[in-house]
Amino acid sequence: MDIVGNTPSAEETILEGTRFVRACLRKPVDRTPVWFLRQAGRYMQEYRDVRKHHTLVEICKQPELAAEVTITAAEKLGVDAAIIFADLLLPLEPMGLPFEFQAGEGPVVHHPVRTAEDVRALRIDRAGDLAYVARAIEKVAAHFGDRLGVIGFCGAPYTLASYMIEGGGSRNYIHTKQMMYGDTPTWRALLDKIFIVLEEYCRLQVQAGADVIQIFDSWVGSLGLEDYRDYAFEASKRLVRAVQQMGVPVIYFGVETAGLLTQMAATGADVIGLDWRQPLDVGWREVGPAHAVQGNLDPITLFAPIEVIELRVKEILRAANGRPGHIFNLGHGIVPQTPVENVQAVVKMVRDFRLENQDA
Numbered sequence: 001m002d003i004v005g006n007t008p009s010a011e012e013t014i015l016e017g018t019r020f021v022r023a024c025l026r027k028p029v030d031r032t033p034v035w036f037l038r039q040a041g042r043y044m045q046e047y048r049d050v051r052k053h054h055t056l057v058e059i060c061k062q063p064e065l066a067a068e069v070t071i072t073a074a075e076k077l078g079v080d081a082a083i084i085f086a087d088l089l090l091p092l093e094p095m096g097l098p099f100e101f102q103a104g105e106g107p108v109v110h111h112p113v114r115t116a117e118d119v120r121a122l123r124i125d126r127a128g129d130l131a132y133v134a135r136a137i138e139k140v141a142a143h144f145g146d147r148l149g150v151i152g153f154c155g156a157p158y159t160l161a162s163y164m165i166e167g168g169g170s171r172n173y174i175h176t177k178q179m180m181y182g183d184t185p186t187w188r189a190l191l192d193k194i195f196i197v198l199e200e201y202c203r204l205q206v207q208a209g210a211d212v213i214q215i216f217d218s219w220v221g222s223l224g225l226e227d228y229r230d231y232a233f234e235a236s237k238r239l240v241r242a243v244q245q246m247g248v249p250v251i252y253f254g255v256e257t258a259g260l261l262t263q264m265a266a267t268g269a270d271v272i273g274l275d276w277r278q279p280l281d282v283g284w285r286e287v288g289p290a291h292a293v294q295g296n297l298d299p300i301t302l303f304a305p306i307e308v309i310e311l312r313v314k315e316i317l318r319a320a321n322g323r324p325g326h327i328f329n330l331g332h333g334i335v336p337q338t339p340v341e342n343v344q345a346v347v348k349m350v351r352d353f354r355l356e357n358q359d360a
Helices: 019-024 045-051 056-061 063-077 090-095 116-121 127-144 157-166 174-182 184-208 225-231 233-244 258-265 280-287 299-303 306-320 340-352
Strands: 081-083 099-102 106-109 149-155 212-217 250-254 271-273 292-297 326-330
Touching (some): 019 149, 019 212, 045 063, 056 063, 056 099, 056 127, 063 340, 090 127, 090 157, 090 184, 106 157, 127 149, 127 184, 149 157, 149 184, 157 174, 157 184, 157 212, 174 225, 184 212, 184 233, 225 233, 225 258, 233 250, 258 271, 258 280, 280 292, 280 306, 292 299, 292 306, 299 306, 299 340, 306 340
Parallel strands (some): 081 149, 212 250, 250 271, 271 292, 292 326
Antiparallel strands (some): 099 106
16 A cells, blocks of 8 residues: 555545444444454453563563554454554653653653743654554554454644643643643644654554554543634644545544534544543534544443443444444543453444344
8 A cells, every 4th residue: 555645545545344444434334343442451351461561661662562462452352443552652752752650640751841942852853763563563463464453543732742741641731721822833833743753653553554543632622612723623633634645544532522523523534533421423413424433432331230331332322323434432441440241241232233123
């Protein structure tokens, strides 16, 4: 597949026989494809066994381990897509921003970006350092062949910029919004640098065999609609379009984004990920018929009795009403302590569901 220059559309270049990819492109499928955000994680014993000997970042940086964790989770669950095991913050390191995961604190960026001088110091010429993710994708793609879709991913410009500025997790995004409002040229310069790195990072993943790229805008729900339009939308749209020019569909996902969905869809992303805070059919109306949707079971529903889980799964599938372009997923990632057997049960429910038999 030629992914440089004047490339054909995703519809012309993708292996259309993959159920997951067909759904991303709103093509008919024999049944609804299903996979899970954070499907390789601490809730799974096989992953915990690996983590006894390696940190999260060590797993990401060793292609054999990253591929093993990715493949094990997809096979154990019986899903239709495997998302590569990686972390949103990996691009920060080649940009000159070291970070670490601290117990109880999550990711910590040691030298947050707060000034124009900080932004100017960021590197944009070392995206190739992330080739270890591409090598892991190559191994996963070789293992599954055409059986499953392989998903690469990155963080969206707004979300990565927020991590860089806040220095880690945040409730109020004070420093981020201070830069947005008070030094907009520096904010835009930061987004431009992030875009350059992410474009090359996604290209590495597509060249390695990723069928789809998911762009995680995990923190974009911190913005109101006008701020999203003014300070985040164009950077996300630019990245979506750049990845699509590589010949693959794009999933664009955020959390607490019910008020942003129409504008998020205007990025042109093939699939919009929905969280669980509104019914799937309501979210799909906001997104519009020109886009597929992904979602949207509340991850904590996986702790419920099996009959409650089944009720919620069927509600979502009935809301989709058999329209081409629905990918069943959670509205966010699987959390630790989630019973694996409940996740497996959801896969079976989705596989067995038939719209013509409402009581099946």
